[in-house]
Amino acid sequence: MTGDANIEDEFYHVRTYAKKLRVRELNFNSEHLKAAENYYVGWVDLMGAGHAMGTSVQKTANFLARLHIAIERSRKGCGFEGRLLPINDGVFIVARSKRELMSMVGRTMIMLSANFIAIPRPHDRFLLRSGIAYGPVYFGDDLVPGLRPKQLREGEPFLDRVMFGPALIQAYRGEAAAPPYGVAIHESARAFCPLGEEPFRMTHWMWWAPNEDVNYPPRLPPLTTLKDCLRAELCNHFEWLTSSSIYHGLETNKIQQWRIACKQYFSLG
Numbered sequence: 001m002t003g004d005a006n007i008e009d010e011f012y013h014v015r016t017y018a019k020k021l022r023v024r025e026l027n028f029n030s031e032h033l034k035a036a037e038n039y040y041v042g043w044v045d046l047m048g049a050g051h052a053m054g055t056s057v058q059k060t061a062n063f064l065a066r067l068h069i070a071i072e073r074s075r076k077g078c079g080f081e082g083r084l085l086p087i088n089d090g091v092f093i094v095a096r097s098k099r100e101l102m103s104m105v106g107r108t109m110i111m112l113s114a115n116f117i118a119i120p121r122p123h124d125r126f127l128l129r130s131g132i133a134y135g136p137v138y139f140g141d142d143l144v145p146g147l148r149p150k151q152l153r154e155g156e157p158f159l160d161r162v163m164f165g166p167a168l169i170q171a172y173r174g175e176a177a178a179p180p181y182g183v184a185i186h187e188s189a190r191a192f193c194p195l196g197e198e199p200f201r202m203t204h205w206m207w208w209a210p211n212e213d214v215n216y217p218p219r220l221p222p223l224t225t226l227k228d229c230l231r232a233e234l235c236n237h238f239e240w241l242t243s244s245s246i247y248h249g250l251e252t253n254k255i256q257q258w259r260i261a262c263k264q265y266f267s268l269g
Contacts (some may be wrong), residue, residue, distance in 0.1 A: 015174035027148035036136035036165055039082075040101040040189065042093040043171040044071070044108055047127040047180060049089030051249045063126045064089060066115055074107035078215040083139070085163050092168060094137055098197050104214035105130055105183060106207045110217060110268030113181055113230045122240040127258075132205065133186035135167035181230060185206055209269045215231065222269055231266040235259065 046067055052060045071084065071091050080103070095101040107184035112128060119125045142161030147153045170186045178184035183205040194201040209228035220226070238259040243254050 027152075028143070029146045029148065033138070033142060035264050036138045036142065038135055038192070038194065039137040039167060040095045040132065041167040041171040042095075042101050042105045042130055042132050043090060043127060043168075043175050044093065044105065044130045044150050045090040045172075045175050047129060048248070048250075049126075052126070056109075057122070059126075062124070066112070066126075067091070067128070067178060069103075070108050070111040073111060076255050077102040077107055078219055080104050083163070083224075085161065092163065092171070094163065096194065097215045098200075099132060099215075101132065102207075102211065102213060103203075105132065106211075106214045107217055108164035109181065109183065109207045110220070110223070110226070113226060116181070116237075117226075117229055117233050122237055124255055125237060127180040127237075129175055129178040129180055130183040131171045131173070131178060131186060131199070132183060132189050133167045133174055134172035134189040135165065135170065137163060137165040139163055141206075178204065179265045180234060180258055182261070182265045204265060206265075206269050227266055227269065231262060233239070234262050234266075238262075 044067070045080060046063055049060070049063060052063055067089070068086060071093075072085070074080070075084065078100075080093075080095070080100060082093065082100055082104070085092040085094070093104050095104065109130070116125055116127075140157070140162035143159050143162065144153055167188065170188055174184050174186035176184075185200045185203055185205055189200045190203070190249070191199060208223040210223060216223075238255050241248060241250060241255045242252055243257065
């Protein structure tokens with residue numbers, strides 16, 4: 001009897017159990033998955049949240065709460081009808097139209113930029129950035145037809161918060177190309193768009209540039225002035241980060257990269 005045969009005999013009962021469990025408890029057939037529709041996806045991410053979680057519960061609570069408050073205020077303010085997927089220190093924003101997405105991301109950036117400006121102490125401030133993509137998105141509803149047995153399909157909607165697809169990972173990864181308080185546009189959103197719309201034209205979106213398609217919050221100061229104030233505050237913040245980098249888990253060359261990127265990004269408009 002060969003060594004492989006001995007192994008097969010030795011684990012026969014385990015393999016039998018595993019096969020039965022897979023069929024009875026984890027039965028799913030992806031062949032029932034239909035073609036996905038295309039959506040705009042925005043990913044808004046807190047920078048340095050992992051470091052904050054490991055150093056201060058209070059700071060982490062402040063950062064996370066304000067991010068998600070801004071998202072909720074923006075949702076209500078512009079009557080957003082798309083889907084949101086909060087993931088701790090970030091949020092996926094999924095919208096059918098460019099206008100919907102720009103209104104949500106734009107309002108969020110405005111609110112959190114104002115929050116950054118208004119905070120007097122630098123160690124209470126946080127940075128964020130965003131990425132936008134366009135393409136197929138699947139939702140939990142799309143997985144339900146492939147569930148077995150029937151009772152699982154008709155039971156509690158445990159898949160209702162599942163989302164996946166190329167556009168989500170493109171927005172997530174594309175965010176790294178944005179400077180702090182910036183929005184990077186993945187090539188998918190520069191090449192494709194829904195019928196009747198125009199794709200994004202640049203690698204980065206200047207969210208402070210007045211745009212008639214964006215549903216802005218009321219009583220705003222001139223957005224270009226807000227942008228200039230934010231740029232000045234960010235420059236001061238980077239100076240402070242550099243002088244105290246040992247406490248932030250940051251390399252000084254990374255802070256310098258952010259400083260240069262922000263100077264370039266906020267120079268237009």
